[in-house]
Amino acid sequence: MSRRFLPALLAPSLTLALAWPTAAAAAPSPTLHDDNPNGKSGDWYTGAIPPNASDDKPVLLFVQGLHSDYTTWTADDDYYTAAYNAGYRTAFVQLPDADGAGGSMWTNGSVLADVIKKAADYYHVPQINVIAHSKGGIDTQAALVHYGAHPYVNVVHQLGTPNKGSELADLAYSDWTWWLAEILGMRDDAVYSLQTSYMAQFREQTDSRPEARKAATYMGAATGDDGWFSATWFAHAVLPGSDDGAVSLDSAFGLPYGIRAFTDNGSETLSHSMLRYASKTWEQVRPKLKLASAGWSEAGAAEAEWADAGLAEEADQAVRVPARSGDEAAGAIYRGGEVDGVQTERIPLEGGIENVLIDIMVADKATAVELISPSGEVYKPEEGEAVPDELGIFGKAVHRVFSLDKPEKGEWTARISGERDAYFLLAAVQGGVDLKWRADKQVFKKNDTASLQLATRSGKAKQTSLQQAALRRSGSGKGTALQQLRVHAASDSEMNVRFQVPSEPGVYNLSFEVSGVDESGEAFTRSVNYNFAVTDEDGEIPRPE
Missing domain, CATH: 2.60.120.380 (Jelly Rolls)
Incomplete structure (x- = not known):
């Protein structure tokens, strides 16, 4: 159980946020590419071309998390506005979750792989960058490794991705929660696939394949919550060690070849939901975005990133998924x-x-x-x-x-x-x-x-x-x-x-x-x-x- 349940934490605390421009230009509404006339899954959007856009900045594709849709990135304090004002061309995907029940990484990964290819073709670029929140990072791994999208992506930036699953998903299927889960409809393919044992096998199936290392993958994580009595607050009692109210640090940093990008935001702790707020994390993500250069090669691009991060030794080792770490x-x-x-x-x-x-x-x-x-x-x-x-x-x-x-x-x-x-x-x-x-x-x-x-x-x-x-x-x-x-x-x-x-x-x-x-x-x-x-x-x- 996390230490965050100590009574001292009931007192209000001051936090320090990154400076955020107050006069950022509003981004025009994205354009819908209605590729699924019978639903939302498989549809995608392209953002407006910024007046300061240039070919020396990568195209960004945004992938939402569990039970979300593309508006994760276009609502208040949104990444779309931040990227637009910084001169980035953008795209957004609608996964099966947008139509109702959440999809597994297999269902979502197949849909996402198609949209990745379409976005690269639309902007006439060889590779794009992916920014993914929560389970969107798992769906991205499936798309790249299992559905052939890896040649089109050179950088992935995860925000609170449960790379080892979530104990909250385990608990949703426990004997204690069964009746409440039945009434609330808390279980679907997505939650099933996020159980920690299922994710342990997904790691084995995914991390040992060479496609997994074609893109440099950065991992961002957090250790806060949304406040007293919030849903992310209660989850601290379930998740092991430090966590963001939905995903533990151990899980968020659970990609053996991933590069740790940041935890929280300076002196401010963030919740799982805050990780997708531009004012909280955009300036930590932006330096990691990279254009695929003319000399880019699948064999060397990610390994160069790992070397820069001091992970060259891990890049050469066979992937091993350990048993549950520690007591x-x-x-x-x-x-x-x-x-x-x-x-x-x-x-x-x-x-x-x-x-x-x-x-x-x-x-x-x-x-x-x-x-x-x-x-x-x-x-x-x-x-x-x-x-x-x-x-x-x-x-x-x-x-x-x-x-x-x-x-x-x-x-x-x-x-x-x-x-x-x-x-x-x-x-x-x-x-x-x-x-x-x-x-x-x-x-x-x-x-x-x-x-x-x-x-x-x-x-x-x-x-x-x-x-x-x-x-x-x-x-x-x-x-x-x-x-x-x-x-x-x-x-x-x-x-x-x-x-x-x-x-x-x-x-x-x-x-x-x-x-x-x-x-x-x-x-x-x-x-x-x-x-x-x-x-x-x-x-x-x-x-x-």
């Missing part, structure tokens, strides 16, 4: 299910907790939520701000939030009252029992044995046990209990969990509770969601249908 903290408690009447959830909190932030998400604003302390005091929630989730996974939920400093120890009760609704409860704990876990790997052959190691800080817990383990196959319906979990307790504070993975290929989430008694004899619990995949006879994970 992962389990500092949250998850609950979830249906609501039709009154539903209660018990939340045991041990002593020594500095702060707990409880976010109860529902679909219906009419659903009432309250929190009751062990001594009977009733707490009413704050309402979360309506800030869209840039990964489009939990943004539609109604957030009801409680912040408790040094909470009373004992069993708390959440009471949720509503009709035909669902809830997901996330309690982010600071202090108390420190649980960490590690998995050997995420991608298996059928009937392999998976192994997880769990440990609490020495002296902080005893009598640890595993509870309520449930397994769900992503894309399927009802979850099933996993009966064959084998737990070996090395000590009161360490466990090794082993189980045989299913024989049916697919992506799975194993959701379970780790419960026990701390050194003071007080009950505690923490939640773990382990995302893994099982390959078919050809070594492939089934693609989204």
Whole structure:
């Protein structure tokens, strides 16, 4: 869990932004190339030619992120205006997401590859530069590597791209969130493809191919959020390490041959959504844009960029996708299910907790939520701000939030009252029992044995046990209990969990509770969601249908 849940962060902070011209000329509306008369997917736009345009500046193609359309780049504080005033010729793509449900990198990559070629032909240039936000960077990789667009692109600049996937996508398929996800329509091919185990195989399929290194790829990332109670704020409890509220730094910088361009903006931390604002990042992206020179060659262009960035050694090495890097903290408690009447959830909190932030998400604003302390005091929630989730996974939920400093120890009760609704409860704990876990790997052959190691800080817990383990196959319906979990307790504070993975290929989430008694004899619990995949006879994970 990220450190951003510390109570000190509730105080307002001053930030420093890059200077941004106040008198920038408004860019004329882009011109539509209506190549799909039956929808938006495959349509594309060209921006107006700036009066200061010149052939010594590359053509820029902008690629939006998940569940977005081309207006990502033309709305307020937009990259189109910035590029127009700087003299760049531009193009914009409409991916399948513009027509409704998000597409996987395979669907979107095929569409994008065609538009890349069309944009280069339209402007009569051999190569263009791509600027991609969020999942648009994954779609760009698919277009270049798997759909033949690499000869047409010499520079890619990613802004918050989940190169290793996102734990938010994993959680969307977990046992706790299943009911709420069903009501909100949070799952589609795009979210499926962003699960971390699926992305682990995509990295193997993509990074080992020579086409992956034809373009120099820059990676921009961030570590902020959109404010107290926003969708990007709650995501800090789910994502490991530093993150931008949708993508962890580890994932944003997860391209082994990518070049780290920037993190945040000077002294100002940025959220995932802010990365696409011109006033925040354009001046950091602009120096990386390059024209394909007459002496450009596929063999040398990207390698020269890697050498400049001190990455020449990595450019010569075979690509290896590691297992999950290091221990992962389990500092949250998850609950979830249906609501039709009154539903209660018990939340045991041990002593020594500095702060707990409880976010109860529902679909219906009419659903009432309250929190009751062990001594009977009733707490009413704050309402979360309506800030869209840039990964489009939990943004539609109604957030009801409680912040408790040094909470009373004992069993708390959440009471949720509503009709035909669902809830997901996330309690982010600071202090108390420190649980960490590690998995050997995420991608298996059928009937392999998976192994997880769990440990609490020495002296902080005893009598640890595993509870309520449930397994769900992503894309399927009802979850099933996993009966064959084998737990070996090395000590009161360490466990090794082993189980045989299913024989049916697919992506799975194993959701379970780790419960026990701390050194003071007080009950505690923490939640773990382990995302893994099982390959078919050809070594492939089934693609989204």
